[in-house]
Amino acid sequence: MSDTFILIPGRTSKQGCGISEGKYGENYQSEVNTLQVSPSDMERLALSDGDRVRLKGEHGEIDVAIKAAKKGELPSGMLFIAYGDMSSRLMGGDTHGSGMPTSKGLDVELTVLK
Amino acid sequence: MSIPEATPETKVVKDATCTFCGCVCDDIDLTVEGTHIVDAKRACVLGNSWFLNHEVDDRPSCHVDGQPADLEVGIERAARILVDANYPLIYGLSDTTSESQRVVVGIADWIGGIVDTTTSVCHGPSGMAFQGVGEVTCSLGEVRNRADMVMFWGSNPAESHPRHFTKYSLMPKGMFLPNGRKDRTCVIVDVRKTKSAKAADIFVQIKPRRDFEGLWTLRALAQGIELDPETVEQDTGVPIATWQDLMDRMKAAKFGVIFFGMGLTMTRGKHANSEALLALTRDMNRHTRFTCKPNRGHGNVTGADNVVAWRTGYPFGVNLTRGYPRFNPGEYTASDVLARGEADAAMIIASDPMANFSQPARTHLASIPYIAFDPKETPTTRSAAVAFTVATYGINVPGTVYRMDDVPIPLRPAFESPHPSDFEILSRIKRRVRELQAGPVRVV
């Protein structure tokens, strides 16, 4: 069973620090490979921190671990992930004449991986 | 924390410049022990990480096809890749000095290639909007001294530009704001309650992908046009009363500023979103003084815009294949040229498209010969035909960078690196390109 969400990739200070520490370092890798889910969606889908999910978008799919977002930060129905390799895999090559692929506000289907 | 007494082993570099983000803070006091920075006074969490994690990479300065190689060999191979290509792409540039950027545009001109910068995948859409609408803008110094209404739209400076609030926009006591924060109203418009939202007086949580509608709602309210409350709330997720209250406050401000981020430019609408914000800012000047400014990410991405613009007339995505510059985002921008499989060689300076670009663009880049410059190992340097490990700008290399408000700032490096600067290598590649293009010298 899958659920539809809107994914917002963005900056985080941990990801920013991770760039300076090295992109192959533990901090950067764990930050860009972890999806944040609102606590209410976590509860609705019976998910806990560390569970793995698959996100399928129009242009690709990724498997990532999840963690609960801080209370109040994310509304239900929205997901957040730090910019990086994973978020880029969901972007399409077309930029609609702008030079910029649509990189935020992506429609994704979330499936829980058992 | 006080600066330790300078000893022979300990050097203090006063007013060093942090180039991690577009704030380009030039008030950092660095304590340097040999080739280690042990303290970065006044730097934020990102700046601290930038300075304190800086290590001289003990990799060779040059790799060719993944194997360590002499610099000479790498420069020769790089020059030949560029000269032999039919449609070479040069991309990156936002994390190097303006002196290097200048050399790069020269190379692009000589080889008849495309020069694009990371602007195309951050505020490129805003660059397009500037050309359509214009930008009513100001320096960060003016914001610090005058702005009593400070808005952030689709931008999260608490995590991306941590000293933005304290150094420029919110906390400082200014010439006309003697009480600092108390004299300012801070508004954040975003789709999620970011860390920045916690610093705001007013947080407007807009529906995702509805920035354009929100901005046009404000444009209409600025003109006193009556709107259907139900439609507004349905379209933006925000009640009309909230928008009206915001507009009343914007009109009542003495000096307003809207900083905008990639929440606008990376979301559906892109340049149309930025255009709406620029037009709103322009409209507000019928009522009071209002300005806007994109919050720029990389340390010298603003320099890249400036240098490419003063050398070619256009800020990014410039095609020089016909011997004169042409500008067309979507056609000559790096993501597109790669995703469509057009470029047959590339040179990437200080950026990491192998981690940040769409899959079709990455797949194509991996299939063509390309040259990469970076102080650290990245997915892009790993797959490069020629990879140069270079000294870090600002920490090892002097030069000029442009702050996000287009103010040029000099760099004060902490210590020398054993690696060459990208400026040095690029200058040598440029010379070699010219020699190869001139052909063998004929003795008559």
Ligand code: SF4
């Ligand atoms: S705000 Fe930006 S430029 Fe200033 S210290 Fe922090 S990372 Fe460096």
